[in-house]
Amino acid sequence: MPEEAFGHQRGSTSGAGSDSWQPRIVAFFCNWCTYTAADLAGTSRMKYAPNVRVIRVMCSGRVDPQFVLDAFARGADGVLIGGCHPGDCHYMEGNYKCLRRFLLLRRVMKELGIEEERLRLEWISASEGEKVRAVINEMTEVIRRLGPLHREVPAEREAVEVAAS
Amino acid sequence: MSMRDVSPNGTPRIGVYICHCGTNIAGTVDVHALREYAARLPHVVVARDYKYMCSDPGQALIREDIRAHNLTRIVVASCSPLLHEHTFRKATAEGGLNPFYFQMVNIREHASWVHEDKEAATEKAKDLIRAAVFRVTLHRPLERRQVPIHPDVLVVGGGIAGIHAALTLANAGKHVYLVEREPTIGGHMAKFDKTFPTLDCAACILTPKMTAVKAHPNITLWTYSEVVRVDGYVGNYKVTVKRKPRYVKEDVCVGCLECIEACVYKDARFPDEFNLGLGKRKPIYIPFPQATPQVVLIDPETCIEFKSGRCKKTCVEACGERRAIDFNQKEEIKEIQVGTIILATGFKTFDPRRIPYYGYGVYPNVYTALEVERLVNSAGPTGGEVVLRNGRKPESVAIIHCVGSRDENTNRYCSRVCCMYAIKLAHLIKERTGAEVYNFYIDIRAPGKAFEEFYNRVQEEGVHFIRGKVADIYPSGAEGDQLVVQVEDTLLGKVRKIPVDMVVLAVGLEPQPDAEEVRRMFNISCSSEGFFLERHPKLAPVNTFTDGIFLAGACQGPKDIPDTVAQAGAAAAEALALIDAGYVELEPNTAYVVEEACSGCKTCIPLCPYNAISFLEEKKKATINEVLCKGCGACVAACPSASIKQNLFEDEMIFAEIEGVLAHA
Ligand SMILES: Cc1cc2nc3c(=O)[nH]c(=O)nc-3n(C[C@H](O)[C@H](O)[C@H](O)COP(=O)(O)OP(=O)(O)OC[C@H]3O[C@@H](n4cnc5c(N)ncnc54)[C@H](O)[C@@H]3O)c2cc1C
Numbered sequence: 001m002p003e004e005a006f007g008h009q010r011g012s013t014s015g016a017g018s019d020s021w022q023p024r025i026v027a028f029f030c031n032w033c034t035y036t037a038a039d040l041a042g043t044s045r046m047k048y049a050p051n052v053r054v055i056r057v058m059c060s061g062r063v064d065p066q067f068v069l070d071a072f073a074r075g076a077d078g079v080l081i082g083g084c085h086p087g088d089c090h091y092m093e094g095n096y097k098c099l100r101r102f103l104l105l106r107r108v109m110k111e112l113g114i115e116e117e118r119l120r121l122e123w124i125s126a127s128e129g130e131k132v133r134a135v136i137n138e139m140t141e142v143i144r145r146l147g148p149l150h151r152e153v154p155a156e157r158e159a160v161e162v163a164a165s
Numbered sequence: 166m167s168m169r170d171v172s173p174n175g176t177p178r179i180g181v182y183i184c185h186c187g188t189n190i191a192g193t194v195d196v197h198a199l200r201e202y203a204a205r206l207p208h209v210v211v212a213r214d215y216k217y218m219c220s221d222p223g224q225a226l227i228r229e230d231i232r233a234h235n236l237t238r239i240v241v242a243s244c245s246p247l248l249h250e251h252t253f254r255k256a257t258a259e260g261g262l263n264p265f266y267f268q269m270v271n272i273r274e275h276a277s278w279v280h281e282d283k284e285a286a287t288e289k290a291k292d293l294i295r296a297a298v299f300r301v302t303l304h305r306p307l308e309r310r311q312v313p314i315h316p317d318v319l320v321v322g323g324g325i326a327g328i329h330a331a332l333t334l335a336n337a338g339k340h341v342y343l344v345e346r347e348p349t350i351g352g353h354m355a356k357f358d359k360t361f362p363t364l365d366c367a368a369c370i371l372t373p374k375m376t377a378v379k380a381h382p383n384i385t386l387w388t389y390s391e392v393v394r395v396d397g398y399v400g401n402y403k404v405t406v407k408r409k410p411r412y413v414k415e416d417v418c419v420g421c422l423e424c425i426e427a428c429v430y431k432d433a434r435f436p437d438e439f440n441l442g443l444g445k446r447k448p449i450y451i452p453f454p455q456a457t458p459q460v461v462l463i464d465p466e467t468c469i470e471f472k473s474g475r476c477k478k479t480c481v482e483a484c485g486e487r488r489a490i491d492f493n494q495k496e497e498i499k500e501i502q503v504g505t506i507i508l509a510t511g512f513k514t515f516d517p518r519r520i521p522y523y524g525y526g527v528y529p530n531v532y533t534a535l536e537v538e539r540l541v542n543s544a545g546p547t548g549g550e551v552v553l554r555n556g557r558k559p560e561s562v563a564i565i566h567c568v569g570s571r572d573e574n575t576n577r578y579c580s581r582v583c584c585m586y587a588i589k590l591a592h593l594i595k596e597r598t599g600a601e602v603y604n605f606y607i608d609i610r611a612p613g614k615a616f617e618e619f620y621n622r623v624q625e626e627g628v629h630f631i632r633g634k635v636a637d638i639y640p641s642g643a644e645g646d647q648l649v650v651q652v653e654d655t656l657l658g659k660v661r662k663i664p665v666d667m668v669v670l671a672v673g674l675e676p677q678p679d680a681e682e683v684r685r686m687f688n689i690s691c692s693s694e695g696f697f698l699e700r701h702p703k704l705a706p707v708n709t710f711t712d713g714i715f716l717a718g719a720c721q722g723p724k725d726i727p728d729t730v731a732q733a734g735a736a737a738a739e740a741l742a743l744i745d746a747g748y749v750e751l752e753p754n755t756a757y758v759v760e761e762a763c764s765g766c767k768t769c770i771p772l773c774p775y776n777a778i779s780f781l782e783e784k785k786k787a788t789i790n791e792v793l794c795k796g797c798g799a800c801v802a803a804c805p806s807a808s809i810k811q812n813l814f815e816d817e818m819i820f821a822e823i824e825g826v827l828a829h830a
């Protein structure tokens with residue numbers, strides 16, 4: 001992956017100065033459970049961090065590992081995948097397929113030097129609007145502590161990690 | 166070059182529409198900034214914001230712009246696509262475009278409603294709109310597939326909900342399979358003597374409906390049966406039903422009940438399930454006199470013939486020539502084909518043992534309301550006499566509301582019917598015994614038609630209403646058979662201890678214990694309390710997220726009989742609408758193999774849960790059966806040569822979305 005790709009067009013989502021860096025998270029939510037749960041969080045007027053951009057897929061089993069890598073390459077600081085609970089997938093077992101790919105991806109990420117926490121898989125059912133809120137808030141905080149995905153100064157990374165632990 | 170410039174259909178001309186949704190969106194997201202932003206995105210020819218895009222004039226904007234500006238793609242940023250995607254696809258089609266040249270952006274549920282920071286919410290909305298604009302350029306014209314709807318319907322659960330739905334459909338000429346797990350239909354309602362608020366006799370209104378079900382030429386009634394497997398999809402469900410053996414041939418038994426009389430057990434001595442153990446039955450029995458079908462059954466657990474094989478079988482003798490009794494009957498498996506399904510599996514009552522200080526199961530004179538329904542029932546174990554377990558008539562009775570409802574420790578929701586049935590039972594107990602009756606309540610919920618009037622009437626009859634949550638129940642009296650109810654009366658502001666002979670717990674309504682398994686089998690969702698989840702709380706209250714499966718009655722949430730019947734009628738109407746249309750249109754989001762690119766590796770074949778992928782031996786290529794494909798996309802994600810594409814969710818479209826949400830303009 002080209003070096004510059006990670007650094008590309010990074011900045012704050014609020015358009016303020018560079019010191020107000022905001023984590024950018026791309027989410028892939030399955031249509032039947034997690035996307036619906038996010039809608040429920042909306043209709044229930046729950047408030048959560050504005051850092052996640054949801055892309056709807058029919059099933060978490062549709063999430064191609066390339067989507068995840070592409071999101072990181074294009075400047076995402078984190079990727080969240082949301083699917084139905086085990087046994088609940090609308091297509092029977094798409095979420096198990098997703099889980100296998102997720103585990104593989106985490107290994108690949110490690111090789112690439114990307115912190116594993118930047119990729120998260122969550123089972124969120126259609127009634128769990130509250131879980132959408134909690135997961136998004138939590139993940140935003142985790143990524144905030146990790147900082148932007150690509151940092152030029154390795155020393156800084158260490159400092160952040162020490163502070164985070 | 167960015168992929169968004171590569172459109173399969175020439176240079177696109179995009180119209181972007183931003184909905185205010187009143188203030189629902191415009192109150193948090195700067196819709197004007199969004200419009201200005203969208204207007205500058207590549208290929209956008211028209212960008213507008215409007216108060217209500219889903220309204221007629223809103224849709225007209227789209228239609229007119231398509232013609233006036235030769236638009237070829239439409240993006241609407243408003244609410245969830247699960248709500249209005251079809252509305253705007255329709256508007257797109259009415260404007261003369263293929264309906265799939267449309268993409269929806271959710272800036273309400275996923276932005277304005279969930280964020281407080283206006284600037285951040287607006288930025289997010291911009292990112293989402295940009296993604297849709299990038300994506301929509303890649304859309305292709307698609308056609309919806311039509312699948313025929315099998316006209317037969319399956320109704321699961323034979324309570325009042327299932328009965329009413331089945332009769333409505335059968336009267337409309339549709340064939341219905343009604344599957345009930347118990348040996349008889351009727352559900353909870355069959356246990357009641359009177360129903361609130363009108364106090365009409367439950368049996369008088371229910372029995373004729375039960376008989377009509379049994380007699381209806383369009384209804385196949387399978388009691389003592391359960392659905393064990395469901396395959397297929399809307400219009401074409403294949404359902405497997407297990408029929409448990411009753412050891413009595415249903416088509417031969419005439420319901421004369423002589424076998425019960427003749428049983429070697431002269432007295433009934435086994436706890437009778439229908440009466441919640443308050444009465445006794447024999448090993449061969451019928452649950453209650455009006456049970457439907459009027460067919461006896463044998464309980465192998467208690468029948469001597471089953472236990473020792475050495476019974477005199479006086480029942481067989483009594484049955485004589487009819488030969489209805491069959492000790493060798495086996496479980497039967499039936500397979501049926503239906504187009505639509507109505508779930509009407511009802512509820513269970515809260516188990517008050519979970520609140521130990523109420524003493525249920527410890528003090529014999531603490532009853533559940535359902536047990537008291539049987540006591541006040543003239544066909545019940547005491548012939549309608551309200552008597553304690555020792556046969557004595559109670560002189561004072563406490564009825565405790567909200568047991569297992571509106572309580573952090575059990576269920577937080579209100580069970581909706583308990584206040585009213587508790588008032589009904591207060592009236593009936595007072596009428597039958599003349600006892601002093603005390604109702605302990607937190608709030609009285611009497612919001613239905615004629616409910617408040619009924620409450621007033623029962624107050625005037627002299628029933629005491631004490632506002633306060635009962636903290637303890639403990640025994641007193643010489644024999645310890647009296648009970649003291651301790652409560653803080655919140656109206657008087659003091660603790661009261663009221664001695665009574667009998668305590669009735671107005672237990673709440675909970676999901677059936679197997680709701681989770683049933684939900685999985687039918688591939689639907691449950692709400693957080695465990696009741697089946699409707700597609701939309703207001704606009705699609707009997708639909709589920711699975712097309713062709715509908716909900717009726719208390720399986721969807723606590724409700725009384727009038728609401729249950731109304732919902733059952735609505736579910737039947739929804740099923741009828743599908744059946745009479747004759748077909749449904751399916752989303753065209755199926756997958757297909759691009760033959761030239763397929764390497765024939767067969768990775769995809771075992772991945773498909775529907776066996777939709779097969780291998781063309783002569784060509785050494787995979788192929789997907791469009792009719793079987795349900796469009797999950799699992800094979801698309803797995804194909805090593807990227808030769809499988811999913812309509813509407815092509816890789817390129819998703820990459821364009823990723824690029825769109827991340828690229829800052
Ligand atoms: C004590 C008490 C008193 C009440 N009094 C009144 C009253 O006076 N007036 C009033 O309006 N309402 C009253 N109600 C509410 C009333 O009981 C409900 O509104 C009504 O029973 C709901 O009907 P239903 O068909 O949805 O559910 P149910 O009556 O629970 O029927 C469900 C049926 O489905 C069957 N079933 C369940 N699971 C399966 C399965 N997996 N496969 C096959 N079959 C299955 C069950 O065996 C049952 O026969 C009272 C409730 C209680 C608890």
Ligand code: FES
Nearest residue numbers: 030059083084089
């Ligand atoms: S449909 Fe939700 S994970 Fe498959």
